[in-house]
Amino acid sequence: MPFTDWDTLLRRIKSKACTPFIGAGAAAAYLPLGGGLAKQLAQEFGYPLADSQDLARVTEFVAVTKRDGLLPKDRIREVIQAVASPSFEDRSEVHRVLAGLDLPIYLTTNYDDFMFRALRADGKDVKREVCRWNKLLLEQEPSAFDAGYDPTSANPVVFHLHGRADIPESIVVTEDDYLDFLVNISKDLAVSPAGSQQKAALPVRIRSAIRNTTLLFVGYRLADLNFRVILRGLLGSIEQSTKRISIAVQLRPDDGKSAEDELNRMQDYLEQYFNWTLNLQVYWGPAAEFAGELQQRLGGMLDGDASKLPSR
Numbered sequence: 001m002p003f004t005d006w007d008t009l010l011r012r013i014k015s016k017a018c019t020p021f022i023g024a025g026a027a028a029a030y031l032p033l034g035g036g037l038a039k040q041l042a043q044e045f046g047y048p049l050a051d052s053q054d055l056a057r058v059t060e061f062v063a064v065t066k067r068d069g070l071l072p073k074d075r076i077r078e079v080i081q082a083v084a085s086p087s088f089e090d091r092s093e094v095h096r097v098l099a100g101l102d103l104p105i106y107l108t109t110n111y112d113d114f115m116f117r118a119l120r121a122d123g124k125d126v127k128r129e130v131c132r133w134n135k136l137l138l139e140q141e142p143s144a145f146d147a148g149y150d151p152t153s154a155n156p157v158v159f160h161l162h163g164r165a166d167i168p169e170s171i172v173v174t175e176d177d178y179l180d181f182l183v184n185i186s187k188d189l190a191v192s193p194a195g196s197q198q199k200a201a202l203p204v205r206i207r208s209a210i211r212n213t214t215l216l217f218v219g220y221r222l223a224d225l226n227f228r229v230i231l232r233g234l235l236g237s238i239e240q241s242t243k244r245i246s247i248a249v250q251l252r253p254d255d256g257k258s259a260e261d262e263l264n265r266m267q268d269y270l271e272q273y274f275n276w277t278l279n280l281q282v283y284w285g286p287a288a289e290f291a292g293e294l295q296q297r298l299g300g301m302l303d304g305d306a307s308k309l310p311s312r
Contacts, residue, residue, distance in 0.1 A: 003283040006297055009247055012214040013101050013298070016153065019209045020101070022108040022115055023226060025219030025251075026094045026287050030083050031112060034224070041075060056225055060174040073168040080112050080165040088114075088121035094218065096121065097291040101298075104151035105209045106158045109172075109226040110219075111165040116158045127151070130160045130170045133181045133201045137170055145203035159206055162226065178225065182233045210234050217248035219287045231280075249283045249290040 012018040024033050032040070035053035042052035045062045052058060059072035086093050091100065095118035098106065106115050119126040129145065132138040143149075144157075151157040162181070163170035172181045188202045202210075220227040227248075283290055 003281070005245065005247060005281045008245060009214065009216070009294075010297060013103070016103060017213045018101070018103060019105050019107060019213045019215050020098045020103065021215050021217045021220075021230070022095070022098065022106065022110055023217065023219035023224065024110060025221065025249075027086075027110060027112055027114055027219070028287075030086055030114075031080060034226075037076065037079065040079075041072060044075075055173060056175045056178060060176060063174050063176075069174070070168050072173060073163075073171040076111060076171060076173065077165040077168055085112075085117070086114060088118045092292060092295065093118070094287050094291045097295050098218065099124065100295075102153040104153055104156050105206065105213075106156060107206070107209070107215075108158060108160055109162040109230070111160070111163055111171060113158075113164070113166075119156060119158065124153075125155045127155070127157045128160070128164070129157050129203075130164050130167055131162070131181075131185075131201050132170075132199065133172065133184050134169070137167075138199055138201065141167070141170070143199070143203065145205060146199060150205060161230075178229055182229065185233055215246040217246065218290065220248060220250065222248075222250055246280045247283060248280055249285065249287055251284070251286060 009018065024031070034055040038053050038055040038058040041047070041055075041062060042058045045058075045065070047058050047061050049057070049061075062072040062075075063069045086095065088096055090096060095114045098115065099118040099122040106119070108115055113128065116126055116128045127144050127149065129143055130137065130141060132141050132143065149157075160170070162172035165171070172178060184201050188200050188207070217227070217230075
């Protein structure tokens with residue numbers, strides 16, 4: 001199915017009314033995805049159930065049986081610190097393409113610092129912030145937003161919704177973490193921008209970006225828990241009449257067994273469902289493919305050469 005909303009996306013990027021939302025698939029060439037990481041931990045700690053690819057359940061098991069909520073988060077930090085990172089001098093690398101959009105806010109559910117480093121490589125004076133979704137973070141983690149920081153294209157922010165590897169207490173990964181995150185974020189979203197709350201899990205500027213800009217999801221799968229939490233917990237709170245169109249880059253659904261016509265029906269249903277409930281349009285393809293096409297189309301838009309715009 002062709003993606004038909006390029007014009008909307010390019011115009012939103014040009015007007016700085018777009019906010020990238022970066023998921024694990026953007027770094028899949030360098031870091032294990034959730035299922036792979038879950039299997040590593042399941043084997044290491046003797047997870048006894050069949051769903052050993054479910055990272056939230058496996059890490060919950062580790063935290064409960066070892067009576068140490070930080071243990072699985074420390075292991076995640078170790079995995080991330082041990083991997084080689086992308087070359088951010090490569091302007092076609094996914095994070096670097098996103099950095100070149102010159103936008104003020106970049107949201108991510110990843111624990112790595114790849115988006116931060118890509119923005120630095122692009123010459124930006126970038127800040128890195130974390131969602132203060134629990135009491136410890138709210139009390140002890142300082143934020144530039146508390147002092148009135150307002151992100152710009154030259155001085156953007158990478159905002160980690162589900163934590164950073166260098167702050168294990170901030171990582172959202174176990175089932176209990178996701179429940180606490182949703183409860184506390186819901187309280188934040190209920191506070192109006194004019195509220196008097198000085199500290200918040202979601203600063204007003206971040207809440208505004210989620211509510212009032214086109215969200216560009218890169219590196220997610222429709223079945224990802226992170227993706228579902230965002231859609232239900234964040235976008236689900238926005239009234240339908242005020243929602244802007246959002247765009248998700250998705251791999252085509254494929255269980256390895258279904259016939260081609262059945263896969264097409266699955267894809268068509270998913271598109272209709274997300275468009276109907278969340279005003280979400282889908283680009284079907286890998287993150288790297290999308291980044292390359294986006295880069296080409298932006299170049300064509302900037303120099304006015306329509307021949308540079310792919311027909312997809």
